[in-house]
Amino acid sequence: MEGFTSISSLFMKNELKQFLEKEVLPGTGVEPAALWEGIDEIVRELQPEIKQLLHKREELQQQLDQWHSEHPGVPSLSTYREFLKEIGYLEPEVEDFTVGTEKVDTEITAQAGPQLVVPLNNARYVINAANARWGSLYDALYGTDVLSPVEKGSAYNPERGEKVIAYAKQFLDETFPLESGSHQDVTEYLVRNNTLTAVLVQGEETVLQKEQFAGWQGEENAPKALLLKNNEMHAEVQIDRGHPIGKTDQAGVKDILVESATTTIVDAEDSVAAVDTEDKLEVYRNWLGLIKGDLTASFNKGGKEVRRSLAEDREYAAPSGEMLTLSGRSLLLIRNVGHLMTTEMLQTAAGEEVSEGIVDSVVTSLIAVHDVRKNGRYQNSKTGSIYIVKPKMHGSQEVALTNKLMQKIETLYQLPANTIKVGVMDEERRTSLNLKQCIKEVKDRIFFINTGFLDRTGDEIHTSFLGGPMIRKNEMKESSWLQSYEVSNVWTGLNTRLHEKGQIGKGMWPMPEEMKQMMEQKSGQISAGGNTAWVPSPTAASLHALHYHQLDARDIQRVKLTETAPENKMLEVPIEETPKWSKEEIQQELENNAQGILGYVVRWVEQGIGCSKVPNIDDIELMEDRATLRISSQHMANWLQHGIVKEAELKAVMKKMAKLVDQQNEGDPAYTPMTPDTESSIAFQAALELVLAGKNQPSGYTEPILHRRRKEFKAAQRTGEMVN
Numbered sequence: 001m002e003g004f005t006s007i008s009s010l011f012m013k014n015e016l017k018q019f020l021e022k023e024v025l026p027g028t029g030v031e032p033a034a035l036w037e038g039i040d041e042i043v044r045e046l047q048p049e050i051k052q053l054l055h056k057r058e059e060l061q062q063q064l065d066q067w068h069s070e071h072p073g074v075p076s077l078s079t080y081r082e083f084l085k086e087i088g089y090l091e092p093e094v095e096d097f098t099v100g101t102e103k104v105d106t107e108i109t110a111q112a113g114p115q116l117v118v119p120l121n122n123a124r125y126v127i128n129a130a131n132a133r134w135g136s137l138y139d140a141l142y143g144t145d146v147l148s149p150v151e152k153g154s155a156y157n158p159e160r161g162e163k164v165i166a167y168a169k170q171f172l173d174e175t176f177p178l179e180s181g182s183h184q185d186v187t188e189y190l191v192r193n194n195t196l197t198a199v200l201v202q203g204e205e206t207v208l209q210k211e212q213f214a215g216w217q218g219e220e221n222a223p224k225a226l227l228l229k230n231n232e233m234h235a236e237v238q239i240d241r242g243h244p245i246g247k248t249d250q251a252g253v254k255d256i257l258v259e260s261a262t263t264t265i266v267d268a269e270d271s272v273a274a275v276d277t278e279d280k281l282e283v284y285r286n287w288l289g290l291i292k293g294d295l296t297a298s299f300n301k302g303g304k305e306v307r308r309s310l311a312e313d314r315e316y317a318a319p320s321g322e323m324l325t326l327s328g329r330s331l332l333l334i335r336n337v338g339h340l341m342t343t344e345m346l347q348t349a350a351g352e353e354v355s356e357g358i359v360d361s362v363v364t365s366l367i368a369v370h371d372v373r374k375n376g377r378y379q380n381s382k383t384g385s386i387y388i389v390k391p392k393m394h395g396s397q398e399v400a401l402t403n404k405l406m407q408k409i410e411t412l413y414q415l416p417a418n419t420i421k422v423g424v425m426d427e428e429r430r431t432s433l434n435l436k437q438c439i440k441e442v443k444d445r446i447f448f449i450n451t452g453f454l455d456r457t458g459d460e461i462h463t464s465f466l467g468g469p470m471i472r473k474n475e476m477k478e479s480s481w482l483q484s485y486e487v488s489n490v491w492t493g494l495n496t497r498l499h500e501k502g503q504i505g506k507g508m509w510p511m512p513e514e515m516k517q518m519m520e521q522k523s524g525q526i527s528a529g530g531n532t533a534w535v536p537s538p539t540a541a542s543l544h545a546l547h548y549h550q551l552d553a554r555d556i557q558r559v560k561l562t563e564t565a566p567e568n569k570m571l572e573v574p575i576e577e578t579p580k581w582s583k584e585e586i587q588q589e590l591e592n593n594a595q596g597i598l599g600y601v602v603r604w605v606e607q608g609i610g611c612s613k614v615p616n617i618d619d620i621e622l623m624e625d626r627a628t629l630r631i632s633s634q635h636m637a638n639w640l641q642h643g644i645v646k647e648a649e650l651k652a653v654m655k656k657m658a659k660l661v662d663q664q665n666e667g668d669p670a671y672t673p674m675t676p677d678t679e680s681s682i683a684f685q686a687a688l689e690l691v692l693a694g695k696n697q698p699s700g701y702t703e704p705i706l707h708r709r710r711k712e713f714k715a716a717q718r719t720g721e722m723v724n
C-alpha cells in the first residue's frame with residue numbers, strides 16, 4: 001500500500017511509524033519490533049470485540065425504535081423497565097464492592113478543585129492550560145463580568161481595580177481570617193516565629209492561624225509571597241511595593257494567585273477536529289511535548305512576541321524549617337476517543353481501518369511511559385501513573401473492553417498492572433443506568449467518573465427518538481431524568497468509595513463569558529457531591545477555585561454517604577406528550593439550534609477548529625463542541641421526525657441562520673461565507689446532513705459526518721491549491 005509500511009500483519013502510515021520510531025520510542029525501553037507485534041496482537045484480539053459491541057449498540061437501538069413505535073409517548077415505567085431488562089439494556093445487579101485503585105496523585109485523592117479541559121491540537125492553549133495550576137485572581141476578576149460588565153478598551157480603570165481588590169481581600173477575610181481585624185486594613189505582612197503576622201492600620205499586630213500558613217518567599221521581614229492553605233487548596237499573596245498595583249496598596253499586595261486547575265484534561269476527543277494522520281500527529285506531538293516538558297508555542301499577542309513554555313515548580317520556605325515545593329503545573333489527564341471511529345493511520349491487509357480508540361490508547365500511553373520512566377523535564381504523575389479518560393462507553397461490556405485494552409498495553413510496555421488509570425465518562429444512558437456494573441469492570445484502575453451531561457443529553461434524545469417530540473433544549477437541565485442522573489452518579493460513586501481513591505466529577509460550564517452566573521451557580525456542583533467540575537478556561541478555573549475554599553467538598557461527600565438511596569427517575573423520558581408550542585416558540589427553538597450547529601460546523605469543517613464560542617439567539621456566547629452539536633442536531637432531527645417542523649421549513653431556517661452566521665464571522669479573513677450558494681458550501685451541506693440524516697447516525701453521534709465532510713473539504717482545498 002502506498003504511503004504505508006507493513007508492521008507484522010498490519011499496515012501503518014509512514015508518518016506515524018516514523019513518529020513512533022524516531023520521536024516516541026527512544027527512552028521508553030520498548031523496542032520497535034515488540035511494539036509492532038504487540039499492536040498487531042491487540043488489534044487481532046480486540047478489533048472484532050469492538051465491532052461486536054458496536055453491533056450490539058445498533059441492535060439495542062433497533063429494538064428501542066421498534067418498542068417506541070409500538071408504544072408512542074412517555075413510556076409506562078414498569079413495562080418499559082421490564083422491556084429494557086429483557087433486551088439486556090438494563091444489566092443484572094452486581095454485589096457491593098469498593099474501588100481499589102492505588103498510586104493516585106494527591107491532586108485527585110486529596111485535593112478537590114477545578115478540572116480544566118483543553119483541545120490538545122492547540123499548543124498555545126495547551127501550555128496555558130498546564131500552567132493554569134496557578135492563576136491571578138485580580139486578572140480573573142478584572143477581565144470578566146463577575147463584579148461589573150466587561151469593559152473593552154486598554155487603559156486601566158482604577159475604579160474597577162478597586163472593586164477587584166476589595167473582592168479579593170474579602171475572599172482573604174472569609175477564607176483566611178486574621179485573629180483580629182481585616183486584610184483590608186493590613187499595612188504590612190511579615191513572618192515572625194514562623195507565623196504570618198499582619199500589622200494593621202492602627203499599628204497593632206495580629207496573626208493568621210498556624211494551620212493556614214504554608215510558606216513564604218523572600219525575607220521574613222519583607223516577604224515577597226505568602227502561601228496560604230485551606231481545604232487542601234493554596235493561595236499566594238504577592239507583595240511588591242514597586243509594582244503599579246502594589247504601589248497603590250497599603251500592604252504592597254500586587255496580586256493574589258489562586259491554585260486553580262488542579263487537574264487538566266488535554267482533549268483528543270470532542271474539542272478537536274482530527275480526521276487524518278496529519279491532524280492526529282499534531283495531537284500526539286503536543287502530548288509528547290507536554291510529557292517531555294519541552295513543548296513551546298510562539299505567537300504574537302497585542303503586538304508583542306510571546307514564547308510560551310511550561311511553568312516551573314514553586315518553592316517556598318515552610319514554617320517547619322524545610323523547603324516546600326509545589327507543582328507549577330496542573331496534573332495532566334488525557335482524553336482518548338471512544339470506541340466508535342476507525343483511523344486511516346493503521347489498516348489491516350484487507351484495507352480495513354483499525355479502531356481509532358485502540359491507536360489512541362497505544363500511542364498516548366506509550367508517550368506517557370516517558371513520564372513513568374522520569375525522562376521528562378518535569379514529572380506529571382508523582383505516583384508513576386498514566387491517566388486516560390475514556391469517553392462515550394455504553395454499558396459495562398464496553399468498559400470491560402477498555403480494561404482489557406489497558407491490561408494488554410501494560411503488558412506490552414512492561415508496566416506494573418493498573419499503571420494506566422481510567423476515567424469513565426458517564427455520558428451515555430446505558431452507562432448511567434448500569435454505572436455500578438461499569439465501575440466494577442475497572443474497579444482497580446478507575447480514577448474518576450464524570451457526568452458529561454452534554455453527550456448524555458444527546459444520547460437521551462437519540463435513544464427514545466421515536467417515542468415522540470422531545471421537550472425544548474433549555475428545559476432539559478431541569479428535567480427529572482437529568483437531575484436523577486446527576487444524583488445517582490454521585491450516589492454510586494460514593495457507595496463504591498470512589499471518592500476515597502478518585503474524583504466524582506461534574507460537567508462543563510459551557511458559557512465561557514458568563515462568569516458572574518458561574519460564580520452564582522457552579523458551587524452547586526460541590527454541594528451536590530462533586531469533588532471536581534469542568535471549566536472551559538483558565539480564568540474560569542481561577543474563579544471556580546474559590547468555591548472549593550467556600551465549601552469543603554470532602555466533608556459534603558462524607559455527609560452525603562450517610563443519605564438513603566435516591567429514587568431512580570432516569571427512565572422518565574423527556575417527551576412532550578401534548579406539545580402546545582406556539583409558532584414563535586417553535587421557530588425560536590429551531591433557529592437557536594440551527595445557529596449553534598452552523599456556527600460550530602463551519603469552523604470544524606473548513607478550519608479544523610473542534611471547539612468554539614458561538615453566540616446563541618440571545619447573543620450569549622456558548623461553548624460548542626461535538627457533544628453540544630450532538631444535542632442540537634438530534635433535537636432538530638427529532639422534531640422533524642415528529643412533524644413539529646417540515647423538511648422545507650427546516651431547510652429555510654438553516655439558510656436563514658447560515659446568513660446570520662456568515663455575518664457573525666465577517667471579521668475572520670479565513671472564513672468563506674456559506675451563503676448565498678449553500679449548495680456548494682461543504683460546511684452548510686454537512687450541517688444539513690447532520691439534521692436530515694440525524695435519525696440514522698450511530699447513537700446520534702456527529703463524528704462520521706463531520707470527519708467525512710472535513711476530509712472532503714481538505715481534498716477540495718488540495719485540488720484548488722493544485723489548480724491555482
Ligand SMILES: CC(=O)SCCNC(=O)CCNC(=O)[C@H](O)C(C)(C)COP(=O)(O)OP(=O)(O)OC[C@H]1O[C@@H](n2cnc3c(N)ncnc32)[C@H](O)[C@@H]1OP(=O)(O)O
Nearest residue numbers: 117118119125128129270271454508536537611612623627
Ligand atoms: C462536552 C465536552 O466534551 S466539554 C469539553 C470540550 N470543551 C473544551 O475543551 C473547552 C475548552 N475551551 C476552549 O476551547 C476555549 O475556551 C473556547 C473555544 C470555548 C473559547 O476560546 P476562545 O474564543 O479562543 O477564547 P478567548 O478568546 O476568550 O480566550 C483565549 C485565551 O484564553 C486561553 N484559553 C481559553 N480556553 C482555554 C483552555 N481551555 N485552556 C487553556 N487556555 C485557554 C487561550 O490560551 C487564550 O489566551 P492566550 O491569548 O494568552 O493564549
Ligand SMILES: O=CC(=O)O
Nearest residue numbers: 452453454455627
Ligand atoms: O464530555 C462531556 C460532555 O458533557 O459530553
Ligand SMILES: [Mg+2]
Nearest residue numbers: 427452455627
Ligand atoms: Mg462528552
